[in-house]
Amino acid sequence: MTAKDSANEGDAAPDFDDAFRKRFADLLAWRRDVRRFRPAPLPDDLVMHLLTLACRAPSVGLSEPWRFVLVESEASRDRVRASFRRCNDAALAGYEGEKAKLYASLKLSGLEVAPVHLAVFAEDTPEQGAGLGRRTMPETVRYSVVAAIQTLWLAARAHGVGLGWVSILEPDVVAQAARAAEDWRLVGYLCLGYPERVQPTPELEEAGWEERRAVSERIFRV
Numbered sequence: 001m002t003a004k005d006s007a008n009e010g011d012a013a014p015d016f017d018d019a020f021r022k023r024f025a026d027l028l029a030w031r032r033d034v035r036r037f038r039p040a041p042l043p044d045d046l047v048m049h050l051l052t053l054a055c056r057a058p059s060v061g062l063s064e065p066w067r068f069v070l071v072e073s074e075a076s077r078d079r080v081r082a083s084f085r086r087c088n089d090a091a092l093a094g095y096e097g098e099k100a101k102l103y104a105s106l107k108l109s110g111l112e113v114a115p116v117h118l119a120v121f122a123e124d125t126p127e128q129g130a131g132l133g134r135r136t137m138p139e140t141v142r143y144s145v146v147a148a149i150q151t152l153w154l155a156a157r158a159h160g161v162g163l164g165w166v167s168i169l170e171p172d173v174v175a176q177a178a179r180a181a182e183d184w185r186l187v188g189y190l191c192l193g194y195p196e197r198v199q200p201t202p203e204l205e206e207a208g209w210e211e212r213r214a215v216s217e218r219i220f221r222v
Contacts, residue, residue: 027158032202034162035110037193042116042161047192050159054152059144063129066148069178071117076177080189081111083173084166091168106207109166114191119174120149121184145187152190162195 016024051068059065071077088108095103111117122145124138134140149165156163171186180186205211 027154031153031157032162032195032199033204034164034191034193034195034199035107035203036196037110037114037162037164037191038196039113039115040194042193046159046161047116050152050155050161050192053155054148057144057148057151059129059147060134060140061129061132063126063132063134063141063144065123065126065128065141066145067121067123067180067184069119069121069180071119071178077111077117079177080117080169080174083170084109084111084168087168087170102207102209106209107203108168110162110164110191110193111166114164114193116192118190118192119178119180119186120145120188120190121175121178121180122187123181123184125183142185142187149188149190156192160194161192164191165189166191 047070054068055064055066057066071080092100092103122142124141126141153163153165166189169186169189174180174186174189175184199206
C-alpha cells in the first residue's frame with residue numbers, strides 16, 4: 001500500500017448537512033449570466049483557484065479535455081470584440097418589429113469592461129482517457145468541457161465573482177486570437193469580474209425576452 005493509498009483510506013467523506021444543501025440551492029438560484037462588470041481587477045491567485053476548481057469537473061474517460069486560455073493582450077481582445085460586433089449586428093438583422101427593438105436594447109456581453117477574458121476550448125481527440133466512453137459519442141468530449149464551465153460558474157459565484165458566457169462570436173476568429181492549437185474547438189468565451197450590481201432576477205427575464213418554464217414541462221417518463 002502506498003502512502004497515497006494510506007492517506008486516501010483515512011479520508012472521511014464530508015457531511016453535507018441540511019444547512020449546506022440549503023446554501024447550495026441558493027448558489028444555484030443566484031447564478032447569473034453577468035454582463036455588467038466593475039473594472040476592478042481580479043487577483044491572479046483567485047483566478048487560478050477558480051480554474052483549479054473547474055478542473056475538478058467530471059470528464060468522459062477522465063480525458064480532462066478542457067483547455068483554458070487567458071486572453072490578456074488588448075490586440076487579441078480587440079479582435080474578439082470586433083467579432084462580437086459583427087455577429088451581433090447580423091443577429092439583430094434577423095429580428096423584426098418589437099423583437100428587434102428588444103434585442104437592440106439588450107446588453108449581451110461584458111467584453112468592454114470585464115477584467116478577465118477566458119477562451120475555453122475542447123481538445124477533440126485527447127490522448128488522455130484512451131478513447132474510453134467516447135467512441136460512440138465523441139461529442140461527450142465537449143460536454144465534459146461544458147461541465148467544467150458550469151463548475152467554474154458556480155465556483156465564481158460562490159466567491160462573489162460574476163461570469164458571462166459570450167456566444168455571439170465567430171469561433172475561428174476567437175481561435176486565432178487565442179492562438180489555439182489546430183485540434184482545439186471553441187466551447188465558450190467567458191468574461192469574469194466583480195458584478196456591477198446585484199441581479200435578483202436574471203437579466204433576460206427582467207427585460208422580458210423570455211421566462212423560465214415549469215419544471216414539469218421538462219421531465220418525461222417512458
